[in-house]
Structures are given as structure tokens and as C-alpha cells.
Amino acid sequence: MYSQSSVINNLDAVLKSKMTDGVEWSISVGNSGNTFYVSNPQSNGPVSGSIPAVPAGGFHAYAHSHPNNTTGVPSPGDVYKFLELVRDNPSLTCMYIYGSGWGGATEVYALNVYDRTALLTFLSKYPISSNWTGAQTNNFTGPVYTSFNNARLKYDSGQCTDHGVSYPYLKDAVALAYMMTELKMGTTLTRKVNNESFKTISALDILDNNGVKIIDITNCN
Numbered sequence: 001m002y003s004q005s006s007v008i009n010n011l012d013a014v015l016k017s018k019m020t021d022g023v024e025w026s027i028s029v030g031n032s033g034n035t036f037y038v039s040n041p042q043s044n045g046p047v048s049g050s051i052p053a054v055p056a057g058g059f060h061a062y063a064h065s066h067p068n069n070t071t072g073v074p075s076p077g078d079v080y081k082f083l084e085l086v087r088d089n090p091s092l093t094c095m096y097i098y099g100s101g102w103g104g105a106t107e108v109y110a111l112n113v114y115d116r117t118a119l120l121t122f123l124s125k126y127p128i129s130s131n132w133t134g135a136q137t138n139n140f141t142g143p144v145y146t147s148f149n150n151a152r153l154k155y156d157s158g159q160c161t162d163h164g165v166s167y168p169y170l171k172d173a174v175a176l177a178y179m180m181t182e183l184k185m186g187t188t189l190t191r192k193v194n195n196e197s198f199k200t201i202s203a204l205d206i207l208d209n210n211g212v213k214i215i216d217i218t219n220c221n
Helices: 005-018 076-088 116-125 142-156 171-182
Strands: 025-032 035-038 058-065 094-100 106-113 187-193 199-207 213-220
Touching: 005 025, 005 035, 005 058, 005 094, 076 094, 076 106, 076 116, 142 171, 142 213, 171 187, 171 199, 171 213
Parallel strands: 058 094
Antiparallel strands: 025 035, 025 058, 094 106, 106 187, 187 199, 199 213
């Protein structure tokens, strides 16, 4: 759905202005055929809260802002909440998060389902009960943390190449994209910087010219 410019423009108009607030705001999107229905925004307090009901149609997507100009990279809690909502809502396909990136750029991240069977297998193999620390600390744990943190460590040690993109990738975005692929989550991570289009972030292991395994970061429409 992230190609539906009218919907994205509607989300942008509301949530970009909420990024400086001290609370999160959320919006839901319903769908019926080729028609999309966007809810009124809802204030959720300082952390992610409930999602407003869709005005009409099936529950197709939702979006929220991160407060105080913090990063829009989906948090571990955001990821698992989305996965469980997809499990329980067959029509749900994507989630958007608004936040800040390098140099104060506006970044919008989206999680997009492309393989529901793989997503459900991921949830069964890596359940929230043993792979998320809970809302208070909001970190991954278990095998999911191992994959996520391995990518973070490579990023910190310079074992990544991003081919000189205009807006560098935030560490946790690289780590999340890497983990999602390695553990076969059935979901992609896309990013929109300022007024650019959404691009899928790919973070894969490759061997450099010296035979050292590094993470190759690319994006595509």
C-alpha cells in the first residue's frame, strides 16, 4: 500500500507535524477494493498505545509517530506488535513509523508483509515471550537479539558498505533489515527520506575483496 500516494500524503500531513510532540500519535487505514479510509489521529501518550478503529473497510494498515524527534526505526515492541496484529488480522499488510534521521531529516519506515506463511512461522519459532524483553526495556532477546546485535556490531566496526547513499542508514535500521532476512520474517523494511519515494532496505552478508564477511546495504524501489 505504500505506493498509494493519496494515503501517504494524508499520513504525512498529520504525523510529520507530530514528531516534535512528547507523545505518540497513531492513525489506522481501512480498505475496501480500491478505496482507502484514513482515521482521525489519536494521541497515545509517551509510548505506543492503542490504534484507532478503521473508519470503514478491512484493517489494512496503521501508522504512528515517535515522540520528541526520535528515530523512526521500528522498535522491538513495534515489530512484535505488528507481527501479532498481522497474525490476528488477515487484511493487515503494513505499518508506518514517523521519526527523525541523520541531520534532522524526516524518515518514515514501513514494515510490509510479503509472505504471511513465513511471518507465522517466524512467530512460532521466535515467539514474543522469549524474544522480547517487554515494554519497560523494549529490547530483543534470545535468537532474535543475537541476529540483530551481530549486525549492530558489524556496523560499529565498519564492516558494512552502503555504496555512498545520500542519507546514511541508521544502525538499528540496518540491524533490523539484516535480522528480518536472516531469520526469514516474511516482511520487508522500507524507508522514505524527506520527500523521496519508499525504498526497500536490503542488508545481506557478502565477502569483501579480502574474503572478510561484511554487510552489503542496498535499497531498491
